[in-house]
Amino acid sequence: MDFTTQFNPVDTSSLVDRVEDKLVQLLQEKKLKVGDSIPTELELCNSLGVSRTVVREALLRLRLMGLIESKKKKGAVITSPDIFSVLSKSMNPHILDQDTLRDIFEIRLVLEIGMADILFQRITPKDIEELKTIVDNEPDFSQDHLFNIEHEIAFHGKLYEITGNATLKKFQSMLLPIFDYVHNSGLLKKQIQLHKYVSHKGLVEVLENGSPELFRNAMRNHLENHFSRLFSSE
């Protein structure tokens, strides 16, 4: 007799897994809003029929996902999850493998070229003034690496800010340590100096008087070095 077709795959998930699912389900079904509180641990123990240990671990997971926040006495309350804050902890350059690091660095390039349209849609004269201030304070050329990095962050960070996309900005600040690390590590081949090079100053000019298309090309050129280094290290 053939038994192979008679059984469904056994549920191999742990007790906590199941409770976790139940709880997420509960949150969605009840359409709970931010600030609403959920039942206490003891109540959940009773209604779910499991020990407090299990409930606590499941709640802990929700907390780490940023779905809830536990306060003493008050119990747990729903929070609007800041998706990337969860991520920032594992965004440790020393822990990620090199392939991932390069991937992430590359994503930065993709983002900064791709956001041209949005930049032009949302940039204000005040933004341009601020960019000019940042650029004016930049040294023409400095050997002080940390100093350069600081200006890099100031300028490019401002660009992300202009997009008005808070999630994108958070994403970028989360990636900052990675960028810095990749710059300093041997992951990129040594600097390849190209002839024509669009500076930050040049980018601001394009932002003021140019078009998204011009900006994309300018930004592409500006980042050309990074590109070459990424591609040539393959």
Add this chain to the structure above:
Amino acid sequence: MDFTTQFNPVDTSSLVDRVEDKLVQLLQEKKLKVGDSIPTELELCNSLGVSRTVVREALLRLRLMGLIESKKKKGAVITSPDIFSVLSKSMNPHILDQDTLRDIFEIRLVLEIGMADILFQRITPKDIEELKTIVDNEPDFSQDHLFNIEHEIAFHGKLYEITGNATLKKFQSMLLPIFDYVHNSGLLKKQIQLHKYVSHKGLVEVLENGSPELFRNAMRNHLENHFSRLFSSE
């Protein structure tokens, strides 16, 4: 007497917080590689002088960050963290607020325009063939929304794949449910049909015979509807 300057800010972090930090520190200092195992819970209890409950919760956090993986008997072992798998659980459209949803949708547009350079660097004749196959199977025009979504995912997903950036691809698949949700929700103003419209077929053509610049413009045009809808809903 003024006490305000005499005290450093009190460490308000919980016991688990401190243990968690200690453990992450341990992982980095020891330069542990993937597959290496860390001390058992009991050993950590002893060396850290805290209860197993606390150690377990700290370890759980590391696990949710994707830093370790616990196996029975063998204890916990270091793993190469898949950063985005951590995120995918909290990437629940029903839980995220509308601003964040719009932000994420916008990031998609940024990514797909910004990856032109990389696409041209890495695309192979085989990729183009596959894209053509996907396009050929598309209906010219269909009212079946789900069917359209499927083709959208197939085509654009393939683009991400061509970049060869595994992290980017993971990021995209994580965002898929969001895209779908935003499409279906009332978050976007109703479709604005533009005159000139670059189809998937057109994009493939540009990929085959064009340049990154041409592709960016084509993709921008292709996504124009989405752009207009996002911008007009402000």
Add this chain to the structure above:
DNA sequence: TAGTTTTATTATGTACGACATAATAATTAA
């Protein structure tokens, strides 16, 4: 002796009970 089965060991998973702690609610005092 080699290979297989059985048993023992070990570390995590789950459960329960107890007390500490902090935030709130209820009560009392001024």
Add this chain to the structure above:
DNA sequence: TTAATTATTATGTCGTACATAATAAAACTA
């Protein structure tokens, strides 16, 4: 009526105990 005190409550931490699964050790069979 307001301020101070006390009581209550739900989470935070601790310890113990046993279940379970994976491995290592031992016993056994061919």
